[in-house]
Amino acid sequence: MASGGREGSVMKKTVAVIMALALIVGAAACSERAEAPSGTTAPKGGPSPAVPEGRNKTIKVGFSQTGAESVWRVANTESVKNALSEKNGYELIYDDAQQKPENQIRAIRNFIQQKVDYIVLAPLVETGWDSVLDEARRAAIPVIVVDRMVRVADNDLYTAYVGSNFLKEGQTAVAWLEAALEKHGRDKRTVHIVNIQGTIGSSAQIGRTAALEAGIRSHPNWELTAQESGDFIKPKAYEVMSRILKKTRDVDVVYCENDSEAFGAIKALEEAGLKCGILNGGVIVISFDATSEGLSECLSGKISLNVECNPLQGPHVARIIRDLSEGKSVEKISYLEETWFDCFTITYETIEKRAY
Numbered sequence: 001m002a003s004g005g006r007e008g009s010v011m012k013k014t015v016a017v018i019m020a021l022a023l024i025v026g027a028a029a030c031s032e033r034a035e036a037p038s039g040t041t042a043p044k045g046g047p048s049p050a051v052p053e054g055r056n057k058t059i060k061v062g063f064s065q066t067g068a069e070s071v072w073r074v075a076n077t078e079s080v081k082n083a084l085s086e087k088n089g090y091e092l093i094y095d096d097a098q099q100k101p102e103n104q105i106r107a108i109r110n111f112i113q114q115k116v117d118y119i120v121l122a123p124l125v126e127t128g129w130d131s132v133l134d135e136a137r138r139a140a141i142p143v144i145v146v147d148r149m150v151r152v153a154d155n156d157l158y159t160a161y162v163g164s165n166f167l168k169e170g171q172t173a174v175a176w177l178e179a180a181l182e183k184h185g186r187d188k189r190t191v192h193i194v195n196i197q198g199t200i201g202s203s204a205q206i207g208r209t210a211a212l213e214a215g216i217r218s219h220p221n222w223e224l225t226a227q228e229s230g231d232f233i234k235p236k237a238y239e240v241m242s243r244i245l246k247k248t249r250d251v252d253v254v255y256c257e258n259d260s261e262a263f264g265a266i267k268a269l270e271e272a273g274l275k276c277g278i279l280n281g282g283v284i285v286i287s288f289d290a291t292s293e294g295l296s297e298c299l300s301g302k303i304s305l306n307v308e309c310n311p312l313q314g315p316h317v318a319r320i321i322r323d324l325s326e327g328k329s330v331e332k333i334s335y336l337e338e339t340w341f342d343c344f345t346i347t348y349e350t351i352e353k354r355a356y
């Protein structure tokens with residue numbers, strides 16, 4: 001039955017039906033996870049990031065990170081730093097780009113000058129990398145892209161990618177929303193949807209937005225009331241949502257492209273006197289990342305659905321570097337295993353076990 005002792009016999013019946021539907025959606029997502037479309041799920045098993053046998057040389061790695069804009073990002077940084085640590089045989093040069101692509105390009109050039117063995121890049125946006133990645137290739141330094149993807153003319157400009165299928169994350173959210181609206185009798189009238197996007201041009205924003213827009217095209221009664229970037233941060237999402245609410249209070253769904261944005265949107269909605277959560281007939285807030293804080297808001301009912309985006313890419317990067325160091329071939333594209341959580345099934349115990 002629904003978690004948290006949700007009251008109301010009618011509610012319990014509808015919740016049971018939604019859970020069944022949501023589980024079908026979840027199961028579909030789970031079964032597909034085994035066949036990630038164009039890539040493979042990241043290698044199983046604990047990687048051994050230690051420097052390969054017979055290699056006494058420390059591996060020097062330059063890591064260009066977007067910044068520290070969200071809890072998710074901090075977890076992503078820590079995962080890579082922990083895997084590529086000195087005790088594991090690495091010398092890691094870390095650069096925080098403060099959300100500026102030009103800082104990442106400068107960092108990559110710096111890594112090249114320092115003759116690193118590998119470059120790890122978490123690109124802020126998809127475009128603008130061809131030239132600097134060609135410089136890395138000419139310096140014979142393999143580039144491993146993590147988290148978001150690069151869009152380049154020649155895919156040989158990077159050696160491997162490990163991250164998430166953001167379109168699939170969005171499709172999971174759209175399928176869940178369709179089932180939830182139907183089971184709560186909110187599918188016949190117009191559904192007013194606000195989309196608070198992530199950083200424009202980032203893979204996470206492109207994929208999650210594309211899935212929502214496709215969902216709106218395929219549901220004549222779904223209406224995109226407003227769409228604006230919250231840049232993956234709480235204050236911007238709060239400002240965007242507050243401004244939208246000054247124009248209209250006719251909002252049924254707020255599709256936030258990460259947890260930080262969801263927190264900002266919820267603050268604005270509640271200040272406007274609107275309830276959040278499908279459980280109490282309020283605004284359906286959808287989020288991505290599934291950080292512990294985001295899942296706590298699921299438990300409170302304020303976030304109705306939270307789609308996981310796994311930041312723990314460090315061990316997979318270490319495995320790729322180890323394999324390359326041993327002259328082995330590596331998967332070009334690896335997607336991490338991901339799931340989703342909603343306000344009907346989340347439990348305190350689930351949150352307690354989360355790694356970030």
Ligand code: GYE
Binds near residue numbers: 260309
């Ligand atoms: O959803 C957000 C972070 O690129 C998947 O960036 C990542 C996104 C994540 O700021 O919290």
